[in-house]
Amino acid sequence: GxxxxxxxxxxxxxxxxxxxxxxxxxxxxxxxxxxxxxxxxxxxxxxxxxxxATNALAGTTGGASVCNSQDVGTSSNFLNNCEFIATVTPSGGTPVTGIVNACVKVDAAVSTSPLYVQRTFTVTATAATTATVTLYFLQSEFNAFNSANGTFGDLPTGSSDAAGKANLRISVFPSAAHTPGGAGEILYDPNDADIVFNSAASRWEVTLPVTLAANNSFFVHTNHWPLPVSLIDFKGEQSGSSNRLIWSTATENNNRGFNIERSADGKNFSSIGFVASKADNGNSTAVLNYELTDQKPFAGNSYYRLKQIDRDGKVAYSKLVLLGRKVAELSLSSVYPNPSVNEMTVVINSPKQEKITLVVTELSGKIVMERSMVIATGANQPVINVGRLSAGTYIIRAICTTYKLVTTCRNISL
Incomplete structure (x- = not known):
């Protein structure tokens, strides 16, 4: 290497x-x-x-911002003098490409108005792209936040602090500044399983899928920042061949409604529907109940999240709900983004490890692309590059080759 x-x-x-x-x-x-x-x-x-690289984190308390620019196609880890800034990995429906700039700054003390962890981050990239971002923190930085916190929920006090993980939130602003503020805030409630203490490196690692603006600033805090919607619960249940999603709100303030997003791997999401707010002009102090039915869930696991959208464009994401179904046979369930001009993700579910070949053909049947691979049990999301194909409509098939059997599994038009 x-x-x-x-x-x-x-x-x-x-x-x-x-x-x-x-x-x-x-x-x-x-x-x-x-x-x-x-x-x-x-x-x-x-x-x-x-x-x-060492396991040390970049940035010194009270020091200047530390940055690095690089092509995310070459490396996802952003380092400065072998010290970690952040990790930005292309993923999702429109994966980020090209040069990305990542910076970290550690304030001299914890800000209390509003209250957030003194280690903050900025990422500059091509707007309207998607990525999986990992942010790094020291336990001492979480401790400093908790000392300044007062009566609100604390961040984790140790690796086994489940309540602290559940309290953690990340606000992202479309800004290159290391101070929060301005319109367009996106609030993330990361999956607790993606808030990990790396004991070997003595650091916290918080990972979340994000949609990037041209400039993005990241701030970690707990659930005391004002929210446009107070979510009571969000759950799902299987109903025949469909998945039923149910959620309730205790209060709503200026709420436009909810986009329901689905993923096969818990990282790459796409919208499956929108439910408008039941509140009068988006404002309510009464309990309101909502639901949406996914008529065509994935054959294996389906991850769901709510994307709550404020009337002024502010966005907040819920935690994930996972509904799993036993995979009876190999299926090619979807492709995204569709249409595509560059890379496309193919969602394949399998009851066991299989050798397959993805075959892309013109409508006439002429083969224009083939790619062989081994897929694992459950959900798989291989990425194929369709950038060299001329504009038009194509058919993609998954051909099963285990034990020399040749089977057309499913057709999907691109």
Missing amino acids: ITGATPSLGATIAQTLTNPSSTTPGSVEYIVTPTASGCAGNPYSIIVTVNA
Whole structure:
């Protein structure tokens, strides 16, 4: 994985070697053959090892913002002097591409108006793209927040603090500033399973799927920031071949309604419907009940979340609801984004590990693309590049090849 090594002649070799891994050392071997008077001696080997990045976090308390720009197609880990800033991984319906800039800043003290963790982040990328972002924190930073918190819920006090994980929220503003404010706030309630204390690295890692604006600033806090909707619960149940989603609100303030989003893996979401607010002009102090039925859930797992939309554009996401169904046979259930101009994700569910070939054909039957792979039991989401295909309509099939059987599993038009 080492880059930067090239042949060089002369008494001195001056090269910069880069190890893109954050976990594994990398090595490069130089073969040196001494020569004198046109005669070659015995060659010998010089091996240079470049260690992986450290587990330290970038930024110093009260110091300046620390940044790094790089192509997310090359590496998702953003480091400065081998210290972690954040991780930005392309994912979702319109995966982020190209150069992304990530910065971290650690304030001298915890801000109390509003209250948020002193380690804040900004990400600059192509607008209206999607990614999975991991933010890193120290336990001491959570402790400082809790000390300034007062009567509201605390952040985790240790790795097993389930209540602290449940309290954690992330607000994202379309801004490059390390202070919260302005229109367009998106509030995320991360899945508790994605709030992890990495004991080997002595740090917290909070991961969430996001939709990026051109500029994005991230702030971690608890559930004391004013919310446009107070959600009592959000749950789901199977009803025949459908999935029924049910939720209730205790209060609503300026609420436009709810987008219900679905995913096969809990990371890449797309909307399956919108339910308007029942509140008069979006405002209510009475309990209101809502539901939506997903008539065509995925054959395996279906993850759901609510995207609550305020009348002024503010957005808040709920926690995830998972409804699983036993996969009886191989199925190619969906593709997204559709239409696509570059990469497309194919959702395949399988009752067991299978060898398959994805075959893309024109309507005439002419094969224009083939890709073989092994898929795992359950939900799979391989990505194919359709950028080289001409504009038009195509058919994609999954051909099962286990035990040399050839079966057309399902057709989907692109």
